[in-house]
Amino acid sequence: MASENPSASEYVLHHLTNFSVGEGVWTLHVDTLFFSWLTGIFFVTVLWLGARTATAGVPGKMQNFVEMLVDWVDNSVKETFHGPRDFIGPLALTIFVWVLLWNFLDLIPVDWIPVLAYNVFGFEYTRIVPSADINAPFALSISVLLLIIVYSIKGKGLGGFGNELLTHPFGSHPLLWIPNLLLNVVELLAKPVSLAMRLFGNLYAAELIFVLIALLPAWILFVPGSAWAVFHILVVPLQAFLFMTLTIVYLSLAYEKH
C-alpha cells in the first residue's frame, strides 16, 4: 500500500491504478495481461480436458459440461451467422468464456489479491479485473473490427465491400460517395467502441462500487457488499453474452450481402 492509513480518495485511486511497466503509450499493464492469461489458460485447459477424450458414445461429466457450452455457442452462432462456423464458433466461445471469467474476477473481494500481491511479491498496484481496464475490452473489440473488415471482404469480395462503403446508404451518385464513406466509417468505428465501452462501463462501475463499499466500516460492509455482488452476478454473464452475441451479429452483417 502507498501509505499505512490512506484517505478514501487515495484508497479508491490506488485500487484503480494498474501495475504498469514502461512509459507512455507503450506501457504494459502487467496485471491485466497476467489475469487475462491466467483466465485464458484456465478456460482453454478446462475445455481441452473435456474435448480431449470426446467420443460419440456416452459422454462423461466433463465432456457433458463442455459439450453443453459448445452446443449452446454453436447454436447461437448458427441462428445468426449463415456461413462456415469453423472460425466464428471458436471465436464466439473464446469471447464468451474469457469475458465471463474476467467479469467473475470482479466478485473476488477487492482487497484480497492486491494485499496478497503487495505482501508476497511487493507489488505496489494490482488490478485483477481485465474487463475493468479499458485496454482489454478495446483489444477484443478492435480485433472484432479487424474481423468485420476481413469478413466483409470474404463475404462480398473486395469490390463488393468497397462498393458498399461508397454507395451505401444514400445512393450510387458520385457526389454521394464521400458522405457515404464518412457515414460507413463512422458506423464501422461505432461498433468496436460500443462493444468495448458497454463491457468496460459496466465492469468499471461495478468495480468502483465494490471499492466504495469496501470503505464502509467492517461491521456493515458485508450487507451492501453481498447485495451488490448478487446484483453483479446478473451483470457478469449478461455482459459476456452481449459481447459474444453482438460480435456474431456484426460479423454476420459484414458477411452477408444486403
Added chain:
Amino acid sequence: MQVSLGTLIAQGISFFVFIYVTMKLVWPPLVKAMAERRAKIADGLAAAERGKSELEEAGTQADALVRAARDQAAEILEQANRRAASIEAEAKADGERERERQLAAARAEIEQELTRARDELRGQVATIAVTSAEKILGREIDAGKHRDILDKLATQI
C-alpha cells in the same frame, strides 16, 4: 483508467492465441463428437422405427398364417367328416348286400333241402303206401302196374 497501446496490442495478440487454441484443440473434437452422436441417435431411432414396422408386418403375417392354418384345419376336418360319412354309408350298404346275399343263399339252401326232403318223403310215402296196401290187401301190389296211382298219391302229399 489509462490507455496503453502496449497492453492493447499484447491483449489483442493474446485474444487470437486463445481463439487459435480453442479452434485447434477444443472446437473440432467436440463438434465432431456431437455430430456423430446425433447421427447415431438418428440411426437408432430409424432402426427402432424400422423394427416396429417390421414387427407389425410380422404380426399381420403371423395372423394371416394362423387364419390360413385354421381354415385349412377346418377344411381337413370337414373332408374327414365327409369321408367318414361316406365310408359308413358304404359299409352299411355292403353289410346290407352281404345280408341279402346270405339270406338268399340260406333261403336257396332251405328250398333245396325242402325239395330233397320232399322227394325223399315222396319216395318213402310210395313205399309206405305200397307196404300199407299190401298189408291191407294181404298181397303184393305190383308197383309197376300201379305206378300211376302211386305217383298221384305222392304229388298229393
